[in-house]
Amino acid sequence: MTELILTVDDLRVRYGRVEAVRGVTFEAAPGSLVTLVGANGAGKSSIINAVSGMVRPRGGRITFEGRDITRTPAHRLVASGLVQVPEGRQILGTLTVEENLQLGSPGRRGIAEVYQRFPVLAERRRLQAGSLSGGEQQMLAIGRALVTRPRLILLDEPSMGLAPRVVDEVFGVIGEIRASGTTVVLVEQNARRALRAADHGYVLAGGEIVHSGPAAELLDDDRVVQAYLGVE
Ligand code: ATP
Secondary structure, three states: OOOOOEEEEEEEEEEOOEEEEEEEEEEEOOOOEEEEEOOOOOOHHHHHHHHOOOOOOOEEEEEEOOEEOOOOOHHHHHHOOEEEEOOOOOOOOOOEHHHHHHHHOOOHHHHHHHHHHOHHHHHOOOOEHHHOOHHHHHHHHHHHHHOOOOOEEEEEOOOOOOOHHHHHHHHHHHHHHHHOOOEEEEEEOOHHHHHHHOOEEEEEEOOEEEEEEEHHHHHOOHHHHHHHHOOO
């Protein structure tokens, strides 16, 4: 059996009285692209925020490369190869593109690799990040995570608010990241699109997984299509 890079077992997240995640179990094989899809409020962000150390789980166990990381803080996880691109990008608009990348990691090598992958960021390195288009800002947010040279990257709604053509570009980049051997966990409301890009999918509703399987099978499953994907 291949060793799993990520396992999440019976994860629970609460905010006061709100039970956002109610016993979620999923896993990712090394080099795979796994997606968590579901409507607004289904618990997707809470799950990946728990994995990346941004939110403290109420229960359950998370392992990364065989080590228990259930209560490891985010900065230590970044140093060990697990990084998240947060929802809403959260780049610093008054800093330059290059300064934003340096916040990810000051290492020159990682930054040079990101410029190679995103020539548009190299061209705009001295510009204020806030002057970039929405798609460029998303590339910058992904680039800032990649400078840490992660083995697992968590992406929270990378297509949010972007024009269809730009969404295509972002999914192209996600495919390249996966092709380079980095494992990807992708959270998306754009379920059809995410499942098309993924190896394995988990459909969430009300903080629980209601369907899971190879992404191609979920795309073919009438119950999933009718309830979560809608007509094309
Ligand atoms: P979205 O696409 O809107 O981010 P989501 O599927 O990622 O949705 P979560 O953001 O994880 O879902 O939210 C799950 C539930 O937890 C929702 O009912 C939400 O209102 C609630 N919730 C999320 N964050 C908090 C918080 N900081 N305090 C209180 N409730 C929260």
